[in-house]
Amino acid sequence: MQIARIEVYQADLPVKGGVYRLSGGREYRSYDATFVKMTTACGLTGWGESTPFGATYVAAHAPGTRAGIAVLAPALLGHDPRHHDRNWERMQATLTGHRNARCALDVAMWDIAAQAAGQPLHGITGGATSGPVPLISSIGGDTPDAMRAKVAAHRAQGFMGHSIKIGAAEADGGPALDAERIAACLADRQPGEWYLADANNGLSPEHALRMLALLPAGLDVVLEAPCASWRETETVRARCPVPILLDELIQSEADLVHAIRHDLCDGVGLKLSKQGGITPMLRQRMLAASAGMVMSIQDTVGSEISFAAILHFAQSTPRPLLRCALDTRAMVDVSIAAFDAPVIGGGSTAPVTPGLGVTPDPSRLGDPVAEYAL
Structure with a gap:
């Protein structure tokens, strides 16, 4: 061939x-x-x-x-x-x-x-796990009330995870606004839901630590990608009371090995275009699983074609370590391809047609x- x-x-x-x-x-x-x-x-x-x-x-x-x-x-x-x-x-x-x-x-x-x-793609990347893959929404930065409403709207569509974007400028409210955003989004938390407070590498350690100090006690949230450098991340990690998931800092297998060796996170966000496709993601998934790290399977953004690859890969990811997969279809306002994977019962199931299953x-x-x- x-x-x-x-x-x-x-x-x-x-x-x-x-x-x-x-x-x-x-x-x-x-x-x-x-x-x-x-x-x-x-x-x-x-x-x-x-x-x-x-x-x-x-x-x-x-x-x-x-x-x-x-x-x-x-x-x-x-x-x-x-x-x-x-x-x-x-x-x-x-x-x-x-x-x-x-x-x-x-x-x-x-x-x-x-x-x-x-075979469907998940059939040659490890084999399918049983049951729907839980999906995570992506909630862009806004007022706390608006973000709470967006979480509710996605919950009504069946999403079990929610990625809350934080990183307000000091002039706009800074750490206090970010803490309010997180608290508002978790105000109606339902059993089984998983929440990320995602800074996309946009916080200074000072901002991150001030924000964490302002959070109400007992919030079940994971801090994602707080800072842009390894040094800044290490400083936050040493004083962070909640789990940390790293995303943008981990692009290669060497990055993941560094994070594991220095105990810088508890989970990793694997994104197709950031990692470079299925081949490196398979290698990184094995490394993460060996270290007991939870995983969120995503892409930066995309159409049904991107989501198809995400869903198949997530469907073959060890379920105890899989937290959520990102439904990129929910982020954009146009359809590029037909892909039969509706959101039902809190998740989506990859089709069993050969390949990605996209038209x-x-x-x-x-x-x-x-x-x-x-």
Whole structure:
């Protein structure tokens, strides 16, 4: 089996609700998405996606994603998409870094490999765990009352986890406002719900510690990605009364080994485009599981194609260590592909059709913006 053709598509994904706010004054109104369609000489087709969270989240941006694919795609032509480790090494040798560009290609290869095996993606990434995968919402920064209402709306849709964005500027309320946001979002907490207070690396240690001191006693919450550096994270970790989950600081296996060795967190957020696709996520999942870390399976943002990969990977993640998976469909205001995975009974179940199980809508994608062929 050989990769014969790679087509690249671009589409804008408007933010559901109009605006999404992160720490540090970062705001997003639309996401620039890149999609890859990979075709083999025998006619199998796989899809992948990489949608950076703007250009101020991690070192990735949408034009750079497509520029990276332009370098990587020719190096994959003629090779077997089922040889995941060899293809990952090939991409590493072709372009240093740029995991967001590798992601769409890597996921497309896994889609093809699963189809060739006659298995859903979760069937070749460990096998399905039983029951629906619990889903986590993503609640952008806002007033405490507005964020509480958003949590309630997502709860009504069946979400069992909630990621609450914090990181208010000092002039806007600072640590006190963040503490109010967290308390408001947890005010109606239901049994079985899981909450992240996510700073997206946007807090100073001083801000984080002041905020933690202002929280009401007994709140069942996990602090996610408080600071932008390892040193700052270590300082908060030493004085933090709640569990810490790291996300943006952990992009490679070496990052995760560092966090484990220095006991810097209790869990990790694995995101497709941040880690670089399914291949590195499998390696990192094994490391995290060996260290007893809980995991949240996500992507930065994305369409149904991204969510399909998230859901399949989460469906094959050891259930005692899986907290939630992110439903990227709930973050955007447009549908790119058909994907049969409704939210029922507090979660979603990956389909058993071969591969990802997605059917992209050609009218949404338009013509390719780039093509590479043997």
